[in-house]
Amino acid sequence: MTVDINEIPNVRRFENFSKDEMQGLAMEMTHAVYPHDEIYGKYCTLEQFVDCPPEDVHRYLSDPYNLAEWTYSMRNFGEMDETGLVMSYDRIGGKTKIYTRTKVNSGAMTVDYHCAWDQPDHMWMIYLMRVIDAQVVFNKPGSVVLWTNCKHPFYESNPFPKAAPADRKVWVGDMWPFFYAGHEVEMQNLKAILEYRHKNGLTICPDHTAEAA
């Protein structure tokens, strides 16, 4: 009943694959350069150091209304319904509505934005974020922000075309090849805003209750 794991295809362990073999393979797999598609084809991950305490960064990310600050184009957020759903506009798509539901875990300091253009019934644009204490991983104060998107099949083709504004020519998935660039701009926004506030002793998280939607 118990299988010898060294016999499973593609398993390489000290016992069935020598240190010399491992070194050879590692050198073969390590390149001077990597094609865009190999790095950003199926997943798009960014990592960034932010000179601001991890609890503050996590609290800031946990509030979806702050997306109106650090994203390039999510604006005009409405009220949140009882399921945590909030509608806003993605100005990169003209009058495109974007729906967001935010799932937060304070213990692991994760923040996931479950989003979709045009309709809220199937949320498939998933922004996976996590805040790490830089003291632990870099031996210095501050945070590391990890951010991953996975290329859901709907990026290839809009399954809800009737929900789109009639005159819209662009589909969010057309921009997948530029997700690294676009998200890096937004990560730099996040870093700049939080570092500015932290450095100057300003309030990190704006009070959105005072604003009109």
Add this chain to the structure above:
Amino acid sequence: MTVDINEIPNVRRFENFSKDEMQGLAMEMTHAVYPHDEIYGKYCTLEQFVDCPPEDVHRYLSDPYNLAEWTYSMRNFGEMDETGLVMSYDRIGGKTKIYTRTKVNSGAMTVDYHCAWDQPDHMWMIYLMRVIDAQVVFNKPGSVVLWTNCKHPFYESNPFPKAAPADRKVWVGDMWPFFYAGHEVEMQNLKAILEYRHKNGLTICPDHTAEAA
């Protein structure tokens, strides 16, 4: 007191940076190829689909004794102390002791291995892992495993040389340029083992209580 965030240097938003400017910058930032150091210099992230339910993958990763299966060279795990610390040997470093403390969050499905070669007093080799439900991000059953390491300054230079075995020539940080390759081999091990067991209806998580340490 409130600063206009559009005035903070490096902040690029719809309001202060036009869609044309954004498109130009995104094209400038997007390349055919990226140098190794730009992608794997400071962080080393891997993402992998595993055809095995996320709860199983998370439970498997949560048990550090399973590192003896899917890692290339962590073996001969001892007993866990009351703080969750467990010692094993990293056979890639000859007689090198490696210490591991595992921090698990089942809600966010994170598993972090806080490790160190030679000594357990400062754990600085941090393996950050997270399991994602592939149904949500890829519209199909299974898991996505995210795995990030950050280049802690101790990788550059061993701060505890006296704790090393006398005859050891290698330092774990010398291998940092090959972390992508080495971790990819181990990720493939993880994938192969879990997919084999899941496909064949075998127990995913071995019962380590029956084994001698």
